[in-house]
Amino acid sequence: MGLKNFEGADEEFNLEQMEAETEEMLRMRFLSDTNAKFERTAGGFVSLDIPEGEDGKAEHYDRVRVVRSFPFTAPNTYISIRTTEEKSKEIGIIRDIAKDVSKETRKMLEEQMSLRYFTPVITKINDIKEEYGHAYWDVVTTEGPCKFVIYMNSSSVVSLTDVRLMISDLDGNRFEIPDYTQLSAGELKKLDLFL
Amino acid sequence: MGKKNRKISEEPTKATGKLPKEIEVDLRDRGVSEADVYVCVRTDMDLTCAFTPGYIVMTKNRLITATADPLSGEVHYFKGMETRKTRKIAADREWRFAEFDISDVKKTYIERTVSGGFLILVHKDKDDPEADGAAETVAAVSNHCMSSATKIERLCEKLAEGKEIDDEAMEDDEEEEYCPVCGMMYPDSDRKICPKCMNKKSIFRRTIGYLKPYKGRITVMFLCYLATAALNIVWPYLNGVVLYKKVLGRDENFLSFLSVDGNRYVTILLLLVLTMVMTKLTMQLVGILQGVMTAKIVPRVVKSMRNDVFGAMGKLSINFFTSKQTGSLMTRVMSDSDEVSGFFIDGLPYFLINVFSIIAMAVVMFTLSWPLAVVALMFMPITFFVSWKMLPRLWHRYGRRHRATRSLNSKIHDNLSGARVVKAFGQEGSEVKRFDKSNEKVRSADLAVMNYDNKFSALYSAAENLASLMVYIVGAYLILIQKRFDYAILITFAGYVGQLTGPMDFMSFFFRWFTSCMNSAQRMFEIIDAVPEIAEKENAVSLDTINGTIEMKDVTFGYEKNKPVLKNINMKVEGGHMLGIVGRSGAGKTTIVNLISRLYDPQEGTVTLDGVNLKDLSFKTLRGNVAMVSQETYMFMGTVAENIAYAKKDASRAEIIRAAVLASAHDFICRMPDGYDTIIGSSGRELSGGERQRISIARAILANPKILILDEATAAVDTETEQAIQQSINMLIKGRTTISIAHRLSTLRDADTLIVIDEGKIAEQGTHEELIAKKGVYYKLKELQTKALALKGIE
Numbered sequence: 002m003g004l005k006n007f008e009g010a011d012e013e014f015n016l017e018q019m020e021a022e023t024e025e026m027l028r029m030r031f032l033s034d035t036n037a038k039f040e041r042t043a044g045g046f047v048s049l050d051i052p053e054g055e056d057g058k059a060e061h062y063d064r065v066r067v068v069r070s071f072p073f074t075a076p077n078t079y080i081s082i083r084t085t086e087e088k089s090k091e092i093g094i095i096r097d098i099a100k101d102v103s104k105e106t107r108k109m110l111e112e113q114m115s116l117r118y119f120t121p122v123i124t125k126i127n128d129i130k131e132e133y134g135h136a137y138w139d140v141v142t143t144e145g146p147c148k149f150v151i152y153m154n155s156s157s158v159v160s161l162t163d164v165r166l167m168i169s170d171l172d173g174n175r176f177e178i179p180d181y182t183q184l185s186a187g188e189l190k191k192l193d194l195f196l
Numbered sequence: 197m198g199k200k201n202r203k204i205s206e207e208p209t210k211a212t213g214k215l216p217k218e219i220e221v222d223l224r225d226r227g228v229s230e231a232d233v234y235v236c237v238r239t240d241m242d243l244t245c246a247f248t249p250g251y252i253v254m255t256k257n258r259l260i261t262a263t264a265d266p267l268s269g270e271v272h273y274f275k276g277m278e279t280r281k282t283r284k285i286a287a288d289r290e291w292r293f294a295e296f297d298i299s300d301v302k303k304t305y306i307e308r309t310v311s312g313g314f315l316i317l318v319h320k321d322k323d324d325p326e327a328d329g330a331a332e333t334v335a336a337v338s339n340h341c342m343s344s345a346t347k348i349e350r351l352c353e354k355l356a357e358g359k360e361i362d363d364e365a366m367e368d369d370e371e372e373e374y375c376p377v378c379g380m381m382y383p384d385s386d387r388k389i390c391p392k393c394m395n396k397k398s399i400f401r402r403t404i405g406y407l408k409p410y411k412g413r414i415t416v417m418f419l420c421y422l423a424t425a426a427l428n429i430v431w432p433y434l435n436g437v438v439l440y441k442k443v444l445g446r447d448e449n450f451l452s453f454l455s456v457d458g459n460r461y462v463t464i465l466l467l468l469v470l471t472m473v474m475t476k477l478t479m480q481l482v483g484i485l486q487g488v489m490t491a492k493i494v495p496r497v498v499k500s501m502r503n504d505v506f507g508a509m510g511k512l513s514i515n516f517f518t519s520k521q522t523g524s525l526m527t528r529v530m531s532d533s534d535e536v537s538g539f540f541i542d543g544l545p546y547f548l549i550n551v552f553s554i555i556a557m558a559v560v561m562f563t564l565s566w567p568l569a570v571v572a573l574m575f576m577p578i579t580f581f582v583s584w585k586m587l588p589r590l591w592h593r594y595g596r597r598h599r600a601t602r603s604l605n606s607k608i609h610d611n612l613s614g615a616r617v618v619k620a621f622g623q624e625g626s627e628v629k630r631f632d633k634s635n636e637k638v639r640s641a642d643l644a645v646m647n648y649d650n651k652f653s654a655l656y657s658a659a660e661n662l663a664s665l666m667v668y669i670v671g672a673y674l675i676l677i678q679k680r681f682d683y684a685i686l687i688t689f690a691g692y693v694g695q696l697t698g699p700m701d702f703m704s705f706f707f708r709w710f711t712s713c714m715n716s717a718q719r720m721f722e723i724i725d726a727v728p729e730i731a732e733k734e735n736a737v738s739l740d741t742i743n744g745t746i747e748m749k750d751v752t753f754g755y756e757k758n759k760p761v762l763k764n765i766n767m768k769v770e771g772g773h774m775l776g777i778v779g780r781s782g783a784g785k786t787t788i789v790n791l792i793s794r795l796y797d798p799q800e801g802t803v804t805l806d807g808v809n810l811k812d813l814s815f816k817t818l819r820g821n822v823a824m825v826s827q828e829t830y831m832f833m834g835t836v837a838e839n840i841a842y843a844k845k846d847a848s849r850a851e852i853i854r855a856a857v858l859a860s861a862h863d864f865i866c867r868m869p870d871g872y873d874t875i876i877g878s879s880g881r882e883l884s885g886g887e888r889q890r891i892s893i894a895r896a897i898l899a900n901p902k903i904l905i906l907d908e909a910t911a912a913v914d915t916e917t918e919q920a921i922q923q924s925i926n927m928l929i930k931g932r933t934t935i936s937i938a939h940r941l942s943t944l945r946d947a948d949t950l951i952v953i954d955e956g957k958i959a960e961q962g963t964h965e966e967l968i969a970k971k972g973v974y975y976k977l978k979e980l981q982t983k984a985l986a987l988k989g990i991e
Contacts, residue, residue, distance in 0.1 A: 145266060147271065172342070
């Protein structure tokens with residue numbers, strides 16, 4: 002790329018470093034038990050050590066963020082391990098937590114994910130009332146009875162699959178119905194407005 | 197829920213503020229007194245994300261959290277459902293406490309999850325105060341209580357920066373507001389409408405209000421309906437009793453009543469036929485008249501309703517249009533006005549007429565023969581019941597078909613607008629499959645409608661036919677066996693039975709119509725009633741001449757509450773100067789511009805123009821002095837000249853041409869066959885990106901604003917066009933306060949000040965030279981653009 006022409010022209014401006022940064026952004030690194038070690042920390046987080054990271058240097062992260070790439074369709078594969086700051090960067094990807102990491106690590110990561118993707122599952126619909134552009138829901142969930150309100154529009158109730166629904170309330174709190182065909186006829190009737 | 201041994205106080209729990217009673221004693225035991233407490237906020241989860249009541253108490257050097265298991269069957273309330281009384285104060289909750297030292301806090305942040313977040317506290321490292329030390333999770337909240345977590349985060353941040361926590365910081369945030377009637381939290385705190393309490397009666401009355409100007413016409417219509425009903429009652433009587441009994445039966449009384457003797461029988465018959473023809477004719481005429489009236493009133497009422505809705509929409513803040521709920525609302529509102537006026541003009545009078553008809557027919561039938569009347573009317577409750585039971589389900593299926601069709605239509609729309617992509621990737625086949633899936637849904641919904649509809653009509657007509665059959669049977673029995681009456685009355689009766697079905701049908705359907713109309717009206721009034729968030733103050737300040745000095749002080753703003761896009765922005769542009777804003781995409785550049793043009797108000801801090809807070813400034817002063825040229829160029833339907841003169845309708849032709857010349861648009865406009873009269877906009881001639889850009893610059897030139905905002909004005913055009921546009925812009929910015937956002941730094945060469953925005957904060961500020969000397973972000977960007985591009989021989 003003719004880099005040489007530029008060397009010495011401007012010492013403060015390090016094009017090489019900049020290109021390295023760009024390259025880093027485009028890189029993909031897969032993590033597994035062989036190259037990464039996850040551990041629980043005192044504050045309830047998970048730390049990560051990569052003994053031989055880029056250029057053979059050891060990397061250590063106090064806390065990592067565990068993010069699903071396909072939270073709805075493939076929750077156990079392509080888990081992105083990221084840094085925790087606001088502009089979080091990817092440290093690496095675990096291709097399949099069922100295969101690539103030990104049972105303990107898997108448990109640790111799943112705990113983290115269950116908190117991040119915490120979504121009460123609706124088990125019973127007591128009532129849904131539509132009033133003035135809003136729908137008032139009275140339901141029983143796996144987390145206890147809940148009452149919440151959604152806007153009457155298509156983005157409040159989303160079909161993830163033919164039978165699976167995700168509901169977001171006014172604040173964006175999520176609720177899930179894994180299979181609406183399992184609901185009773187009476188409940189379905191209340192829900193019919195959104196199907 | 198009413199478990200024994202529990203005292204439930206009706207005292208409302210405040211979201212923030214002094215210590216809640218239920219944990220007061222426990223906190224005292226922990227050495228916390230009211231005076232120590234900065235704030236106490238509510239939480240709604242424990243650290244495992246289980247829904248639990250809870251608090252975070254912040255004192256000078258610690259955070260204390262309290263959570264307790266929910267009572268058995270305790271309902272968890274979210275926004276919109278919560279009332280002041282839903283949070284149960286129970287004496288026997290087992291509170292669990294946790295304490296966190298914040299005397300050495302380095303930073304706090306909120307780790308966001310899909311529907312909430314964790315408040316995380318990072319301590320200073322003992323050895324190296326610059327480095328992060330141990331971290332702890334303090335509390336978890338759902339989005340419902342997110343403001344609690346952000347408040348603690350903000351206060352801790354202040355502590356970490358070594359700032360004092362003053363009363364202002366501790367002050368309660370705006371508390372969620374509750375409906376005064378039912379006590380329920382407003383679903384949208386910016387629009388104080390309680391959906392539950394919206395008075396149905398008042399909706400009805402307000403809708404009637406739209407009909408008032410047409411009182412006269414509506415009376416005529418009503419009379420038409422009445423006449424139709426009356427003639428409907430007369431017709432079977434003429435057809436049956438009068439024809440068969442009086443005339444064909446040569447009823448002496450009747451004939452002498454008409455003062456003709458029996459010999460001129462044919463005349464009478466002709467007379468009767470004539471009357472019958474006249475009756476039918478009148479019925480037709482009345483029908484036509486009523487149709488004309490309807491046609492005259494409905495469109496006008498619809499028009500005025502739509503105007504109101506559209507007018508209200510215009511007043512609404514930009515936020516309303518971008519907020520999640522509007523999309524479908526708008527289109528629905530347009531058809532809603534149809535539905536509402538249709539109901540009031542067609543449905544309501546017809547309802548009254550039908551009630552009248554049914555009663556009148558029943559009376560006539562009973563006077564003719566009560567046994568037959570009983571037989572005929574016996575089926576009325578049955579048909580009514582059948583309709584009542586079945587129609588809602590039918591409507592339900594209609595609704596589903598409607599939704600399926602709508603989704604199919606939007607799929608088609610989606611597909612057509614993406615035709616280029618579909619073709620480019622050769623995905624026509626899979627698109628057909630996707631279409632087929634939606635189409636299948638429509639088909640099955642359609643089938644469901646048909647099935648039910650058939651069942652419905654079959655049952656319905658069975659009931660109706662049975663009624664007339666019974667009338668004939670009983671009638672025949674009465675005539676033949678009992679010889680109680682004659683054929684004429686039977687014919688009359690059969691006529692009435694046939695006519696009863698119409699009103700019956702209507703009645704069963706009317707109630708459903710009424711509900712759906714009220715729903716439509718509700719949606720409409722929701723828009724009309726919506727209170728704009730950005731409103732002009734009552735005694736707003738108007739400035740005749742402005743200097744154009746813009747200042748932002750401690751501005752914090754986020755499109756969604758609790759998610760700040762801009763944090764603590766301070767900057768100033770002197771009148772007539774140019775400010776350049778640089779930063780990567782998503783950094784918050786456009787947001788700054790949105791605040792300056794007051795499309796939004798900042799959540800904290802102030803934006804001032806010549807020292808006057810924008811909130812106090814009249815719209816006329818503000819909008820009249822600010823013009824924007826942005827990357828999105830919007831062309832209205834109309835001629836080129838109209839588009840240029842958009843902000844100054846009375847501009848002369850000379851002025852328009854002058855503006856176009858300055859925007860280097862004159863040449864290409866004159867090359868078009870219709871010149872300045874070329875129709876552009878959605879249905880008109882297609883303009884290229886550069887052409888549109890130049891027209892919008894001409895628009896800004898003609899508006900002659902004191903403050904000019906250029907938001908990536910040249911980002912969408914090629915380099916050559918950019919050069920031309922740049923020249924026009926250089927003409928344009930003379931003597932104005934200019935705020936320019938650009939990716940290409942070369943565009944900002946002439947800026948008096950530059951600010952670099954990064955992650956919602958001002959990273960650097962200064963002149964071009966100062967920033968270059970600083971060798972920071974700006975320098976890096978500049979080098980990247982000049983050298984790295986030069987390297988590849990691009991510039």
